[in-house]
Amino acid sequence: MEKRPTALILGAGIMGLSTAWALLREGFAVHLLDQAPPPNPQGASVDHHRLIRHAYGAQRGYMRMVDDAYAAWDRLWADLGERLYVESGVLAVDDTGGGWVRDTRSALRADGRAHEDLTAAQVAARFPYLSGEGITDAFYCPTGGVLLAERIVAALARHVVAQGAVIEVGRAREIDPDRATITLDSGATRTADVLVVAAGPWIPRLLPQVARRVTASRQVVVRLQPPSDAWLSAPMLLDLAEAGGFYIVPPVAGTPLKIGDHTFSRQGHPDDDRTPDPREVERILALARHRIPGIEGFSRLGAATCFYDVEPDERFVIEKLAPHAWVMSGFSGHGFKFGAVLGERLARAIAHPQHAASLPAWAAGDEVIPA
Ligand SMILES: Cc1cc2nc3c(=O)[nH]c(=O)nc-3n(C[C@H](O)[C@H](O)[C@H](O)COP(=O)(O)OP(=O)(O)OC[C@H]3O[C@@H](n4cnc5c(N)ncnc54)[C@H](O)[C@@H]3O)c2cc1C
Secondary structure (H helix, E strand, O other): OOOOOEEEEEOOOHHHHHHHHHHHHOOOEEEEEEOOOOOOOOOOOOOOOEEEOOOOOOOHHHHHHHHHHHHHHHHHHHHHOOOOEEEOOEEEEEOOOOOHHHHHHHHHHHOOOOOEEEOHHHHHHHOOOOOOOOOOEEEEEOOOEEEOHHHHHHHHHHHHHHOOOEEEEOOEEEEEHHHOEEEEOOOOEEEOOEEEEOOHHHHHHHOHHHHOOOEEEEEEEEEEEOOOHHHHHOOEEEEEOOOOOEEEEOOHHHOOEEEEEOOOOOOOOOOOOOOOOHHHHHHHHHHHHOOOOOHHHOEEEEEEEEEEEEOOOOOOEEEEEEOOEEEEEOOOOOOHHHHHHHHHHHHHHHHOHHHOOOHHHHHOOOOOOOO
């Protein structure tokens, strides 16, 4: 009998698990290694929610990749037997007088994607819990919504194990891409025909060749419970401002409302103490106060510190480290929505090497259609 090819994946976040899911379908025997059982609450993938939207500024490659992302999620929902997504629509508002909202509108228009331009008065009339103060430009997109991230990671981990993958809990100390081998803290080694390193914001310390391009970035998010049920049907809000702006994830499917900011801290390491400083929480709330007049009446449910792995131009790094080793990195706070499709494309490149050459540029957001 022909032996199945083997894959060793470091990291059981959305990238490692999605790649495992797709490699299993390609006939690989898959061994995942993670320092904690999935869903690891310290991982970049694990929180109540992550957003998916076509609104992508001037980055048209990523805007178009969102279509591929939705198709891949549909394939995953079919395998999981449940759809862990809530459509909310997207409201983008700008008080800087231009830039990102304008670029996004031109990109949406060029592709004929449904969206509606709004004035400040229309924003305030249609979403009465928001203030239109200072808004110079705005649009609403009906497509876009909330991926229930933690539930997706948990369900995907159960699914790949049911399909025969092994998830080992252990910490990698060293990676040897040339030998497709990982050395664990215990000194034991693991090896396979192909190695995938999908270790999220821990990668810069594990792979010096990636550290030159990717930086771990500490980000604080604040969780609130609004007093009004009107928020249950609110769109995601992307608020752009000179000071950097913020986003709001609506409280769908029993989750809290979440506020985060758009600015990368580029500070810290994911193993550092993660207790949010009250000043960090106050800074996030201050960004949103003028837009949400009733925010002081919201119950504070807490705050959390998460980590991005930031590439300077926010371009993903899915590249070969060696003939039989790949890295997935640089997801810069916008990777989750593409998890399923990136896993599928990397598995295809591994199983069918004629697809390998075009993958890095496509993953980096270039408008290249892979063969
Ligand atoms: C606050 C926040 C908001 C975000 N919002 C969005 C959004 O709205 N939309 C969107 O698309 N994306 C968003 N993102 C980005 C997205 O969540 C990430 O890009 C994505 O989850 C990265 O997945 P990953 O699998 O690469 O990393 P991770 O989920 O971090 O997985 C890496 C895994 O590797 C393991 N690991 C690391 N080092 C070792 C080691 N030495 N030994 C063993 N195991 C190890 C870790 O334990 C971890 O489980 C957001 C991220 C954050 C933090």
